[in-house]
Amino acid sequence: MNSSAITLQDSVEFRIVSDPPQFQSAASPAAVVTNGQDAPLLQVQGVRKAYGGLEAVSGVDLGLIEGRITGLIGPNGAGKTTLLNVISGVERATAGRIQFLGDEIGSLPQHRLAARGLVRTFQISRELGQLTVLENLLLARASQTGEGLISVFARPGRIRREEEAAIEVARSALQRVNMWRLADEPAANLSGGQKKLLELSRALMLKPRLILLDEPAAGVAPAMEEVLVATIRRLAGEGVNFLIVEHDLDVVAALCDHVYVMAAGKVLTEGPFAEVVSDARVVEAYLGLKT
Numbered sequence: 232m233n234s235s236a237i238t239l240q241d242s243v244e245f246r247i248v249s250d251p252p253q254f255q256s257a258a259s260p261a262a263v264v265t266n267g268q269d270a271p272l273l274q275v276q277g278v279r280k281a282y283g284g285l286e287a288v289s290g291v292d293l294g295l296i297e298g299r300i301t302g303l304i305g306p307n308g309a310g311k312t313t314l315l316n317v318i319s320g321v322e323r324a325t326a327g328r329i330q331f332l333g334d335e336i337g338s339l340p341q342h343r344l345a346a347r348g349l350v351r352t353f354q355i356s357r358e359l360g361q362l363t364v365l366e367n368l369l370l371a372r373a374s375q376t377g378e379g380l381i382s383v384f385a386r387p388g389r390i391r392r393e394e395e396a397a398i399e400v401a402r403s404a405l406q407r408v409n410m411w412r413l414a415d416e417p418a419a420n421l422s423g424g425q426k427k428l429l430e431l432s433r434a435l436m437l438k439p440r441l442i443l444l445d446e447p448a449a450g451v452a453p454a455m456e457e458v459l460v461a462t463i464r465r466l467a468g469e470g471v472n473f474l475i476v477e478h479d480l481d482v483v484a485a486l487c488d489h490v491y492v493m494a495a496g497k498v499l500t501e502g503p504f505a506e507v508v509s510d511a512r513v514v515e516a517y518l519g520l521k522t
C-alpha cells in the first residue's frame with residue numbers, strides 16, 4: 232500500500248476542482264442505531280474526560296452500527312486514544328453515558344467489559360515479548376477475565392482441563408490470523424506487523440463482539456499492512472465489529488465503512504471516508520488552514 236496515495240492535501244485540491252461538500256452538522260448528536268434487535272452496538276452520548284483543567288474529550292457522541300468497521304481519525308491530541316480508553320474501561324469518563332448492546336457500561340472495569348465482548352488491544356510490552364506467542368494468548372485470557380491464581384493451586388485437576396481448553400481457544404485464535412505456525416516463537420522476535428496480528432489474536436481469545444484498535448498500522452511494513460487490512464476485513468466478515476483509531480489514511484480508506492473525525496476533544500463530522508476528508512473543517516483541523 233502506498234502511504235502517500237491519500238493525504239489531506241489531496242483533499243484540498245479535490246475541494247477546489249469539485250462541488251462543495253455537503254457538510255453535516257457537527258453539533259447534531261450521533262443517530263441512535265440498532266443491531267437488528269433492540270439495541271445499538273455501541274452508543275456514546277455526551278462523554279467528557281478531563282485531566283485537571285484540560286478537557287481531552289469534550290462531549291462526544293458516537294453511534295456504532297453492527298457489521299460496520301468504524302474509523303476514528305483526527306490530528307495529534309484530538310482525544311482519540313482518551314476516548315478509546317474511556318469506552319474500554321481503562322479510564323472513567325468525567326461525564327456522559329456509554330451503552331454497549333443496550334446496557335450501561337460507563338462504570339464497568341476493563342475485565343468486566345471484556346467478558347461482555349468489548350475488548351481493547353494493547354501493544355505487546357517488553358515483558359510480554361519474553362513469552363511465546365501462545366503464552367501471550369493464554370495470559371491475555373487469564374488476565375482479562377480476572378481469573379485468580381489461588382484457584383489454580385486449589386484445584387489443579389480442573390485447571391489442567393481448563394488449560395487444555397484455553398490452548399484450543401488460543402489455537403483457533405492464532406489460526407484466524409494465520410499465526411499458528413509462530414505459536415512457539417518469543418513475541419519479541421516477531422515483526423511489527425506480526426506483533427499487531429498477535430495483539431488481534433489476544434483480543435480474539437475473549438470472543439469479542441467489538442474490538443477497539445489503537446493505531447493498528449503504526450510500525451508495520453507496507454506488505455504486512457495489506458495482510459493486516461485483509462485480516463481485519465476477514466474478521467469483520469466473521470461478525471467481529473471494529474472501532475479503529477488510525478493515522479494512516481490509506482488504511483482508514485481501505486478498511487473503514489464509516490469514519491468519525493475528532494479535533495480538540497470534539498467530533499467534527501462523520502460519514503464515509505471520501506466525504507469526511509473533503510470537509511473543509513477536517514482539512515483545517517489537520518493543516519491548521521483557515522478556509
Ligand SMILES: Nc1ncnc2c1ncn2[C@@H]1O[C@H](COP(=O)(O)OP(=O)(O)OP(=O)(O)O)[C@@H](O)[C@H]1O
Nearest residue numbers: 282285286287305306307308309310311312313314
Ligand atoms: N493521562 C493524561 N493526563 C493528562 N493529559 C492527558 C492524559 N492523556 C491524554 N492527555 C491529553 O489529552 C489530550 C488528548 O490526548 P489523546 O492522546 O487522547 O489524543 P490523540 O487524539 O489520541 O492523539 P495522538 O493521535 O497524538 O495519539 C492531549 O492534550 C493529551 O496531552
